[in-house]
Amino acid sequence: MESRTRLLLRQLPSVDELLQEPSIRVMVQTLPRWAVVDAIREVLERRRRTIATGQSESAPEDPLSRTALIIETQQIALRLHRPALRRLINATGVVIHTNLGRAPLAEVAVERIVEVARGYSNLEYDIERGDRGSRQAHVERLLCRLTEAEAALAVNNNAAAVLLAINTLAEGKDVIVSRGELVEIGDSFRIPDIMRRAGGILREVGTTNRTYLRDYEDAIGTTSAMLLKVHTSNFRIQGFASQVPIAELVSLGEKAGLPVVEDVGSGALIDLSQIGLSREPMPSESIRVGADLVTFSGDKLLGGPQAGLIVGKRLLVEKLRRNPLARAVRIDKLTLAALEATLRLYLDEGQAFSRIPVLRALAMPLQEIEQRARLLRDRIVALASGHLEVSVVEGTSEVGGGALPLEAIPTRLVAVQAAHLTAPVLEGRLHRTDPPVMVRIKGDRIILDPRTVQEDELDTLANLVASVATCS
Numbered sequence: 001m002e003s004r005t006r007l008l009l010r011q012l013p014s015v016d017e018l019l020q021e022p023s024i025r026v027m028v029q030t031l032p033r034w035a036v037v038d039a040i041r042e043v044l045e046r047r048r049r050t051i052a053t054g055q056s057e058s059a060p061e062d063p064l065s066r067t068a069l070i071i072e073t074q075q076i077a078l079r080l081h082r083p084a085l086r087r088l089i090n091a092t093g094v095v096i097h098t099n100l101g102r103a104p105l106a107e108v109a110v111e112r113i114v115e116v117a118r119g120y121s122n123l124e125y126d127i128e129r130g131d132r133g134s135r136q137a138h139v140e141r142l143l144c145r146l147t148e149a150e151a152a153l154a155v156n157n158n159a160a161a162v163l164l165a166i167n168t169l170a171e172g173k174d175v176i177v178s179r180g181e182l183v184e185i186g187d188s189f190r191i192p193d194i195m196r197r198a199g200g201i202l203r204e205v206g207t208t209n210r211t212y213l214r215d216y217e218d219a220i221g222t223t224s225a226m227l228l229k230v231h232t233s234n235f236r237i238q239g240f241a242s243q244v245p246i247a248e249l250v251s252l253g254e255k256a257g258l259p260v261v262e263d264v265g266s267g268a269l270i271d272l273s274q275i276g277l278s279r280e281p282m283p284s285e286s287i288r289v290g291a292d293l294v295t296f297s298g299d300k301l302l303g304g305p306q307a308g309l310i311v312g313k314r315l316l317v318e319k320l321r322r323n324p325l326a327r328a329v330r331i332d333k334l335t336l337a338a339l340e341a342t343l344r345l346y347l348d349e350g351q352a353f354s355r356i357p358v359l360r361a362l363a364m365p366l367q368e369i370e371q372r373a374r375l376l377r378d379r380i381v382a383l384a385s386g387h388l389e390v391s392v393v394e395g396t397s398e399v400g401g402g403a404l405p406l407e408a409i410p411t412r413l414v415a416v417q418a419a420h421l422t423a424p425v426l427e428g429r430l431h432r433t434d435p436p437v438m439v440r441i442k443g444d445r446i447i448l449d450p451r452t453v454q455e456d457e458l459d460t461l462a463n464l465v466a467s468v469a470t471c472s
């Protein structure tokens with residue numbers, strides 16, 4: 001090792017030495033000691049790396065600067081002290097943002113979580129009969145009513161629902177799937193991988209762009225166990241393309257004596273064409289034409305908590321329920337509380353549209369968005385005129401969550417440009433506010449979409465944008 005490097009390393013203070021620094025002793029009075037100690041260790045480790053590699057990424061010119069060391073320690077200690085999983089403001093206009101927690105819950109769903117979390121509950125106790133009950137009972141009737149199915153089962157998420165269906169009905173046997181439906185849904189959910197892990201043998205048929213009923217027919221043999229249809233949630237093949245409708249697969253399945261399972265992905269319980277969006281497959285439609293099982297997510301278009309919903313024929317649902325894997329992917333009581341509350345809102349479409357945040361955001365009239373955008377602009381201008389140029393512009397929002405990927409919903413955006421700060425710098429600062437703010441960047445401006453900002457967040461958002469623009 002070079003002698004200068006060794007010299008510098010030796011000059012770094014020890015943890016104990018830093019803990020004796022007056023400003024760090026003050027820090028320990030307001031922040032927990034463990035957080036300060038961990039922060040000091042992290043800063044010292046960073047400095048050692050900087051010195052050893054001779055590179056200073058964000059570190060100060062002088063790696064031994066006491067002031068810089070202390071400031072960094074405080075920043076890290078603060079970060080360690082506050083909860084890691086936090087609320088933030090989503091101004092991106094992506095309604096179901098997987099990285100930002102997908103669906104915000106309806107107020108009543110939140111209330112039910114709190115109520116059930118706080119005490120004991122009849123999770124698996126049938127009060128009427130005075131005997132052990134099933135946790136599924138709390139949502140099964142609702143799911144059946146809303147999808148017109150005979151039976152229903154709720155699990156941890158839709159990936160688990162697909163896994164459970166394949167494992168139960170096709171372990172060691174062939175599952176016939178169209179090549180055009182071998183999808184990857186973000187974050188490593190890929191049909192071929194899930195198939196393998198579930199013990200099913202993938203039997204691909206057709207081509208990427210075209211699959212015919214006879215392709216399925218030709219593939220059916222003694223080792224076949226099920227026909228699987230998967231909704232291509234997050235992409236569309238356009239042009240010379242066709243897939244076999246679920247109704248035709250059902251007829252084939254009946255003829256061949258094979259169950260037909262459909263993963264519809266998002267699971268719209270309401271026809272979204274009434275708010276001007278393209279149609280997403282609805283579980284009730286697949287059930288009506290005779291699909292044996294249909295699976296979908298709870299926290300995409302449905303607007304509830306993370307969950308996987310399986311609806312369909314009673315005999316098959318019972319089979320899935322008896323699979324030991326069902327226990328490994330079972331839904332927890334807090335999710336169940338939120339899911340029940342959300343499903344109840346669907347019993348009245350008006351209630352669903354006005355009280356489920358995802359639906360409310362998607363159905364929000366342009367005038368209302370325009371109004372919110374102007375309000376936001378005016379507040380920002382009032383707080384930070386001279387530092388920022390703020391205007392209301394036309395643009396589009398996205399559904400997100402791998403649903404309706406081609407849909408661009410007209411919206412009104414607030415575009416913000418700072419006189420002396422670039423858009424990435426402004427964005428970076430907004431990520432570090434409390435709560436953090438997520439935005440889009442367009443050219444040299446940051447873009448705020450009021451569609452995904454909750455009503456009571458508008459003031460906070462204006463304050464945060466103004467504050468990051470006016471501080472030096």
Ligand SMILES: *Cc1c(COP(=O)(O)O)cnc(C)c1O
Pocket residue numbers: 157158159160185189230231232233234263264265266296297298307308401402
């Ligand atoms: C989103 C999606 C999944 C995964 O659902 P999770 O609830 O995120 O596990 C599976 N299949 C399709 C078609 C999807 O769109």
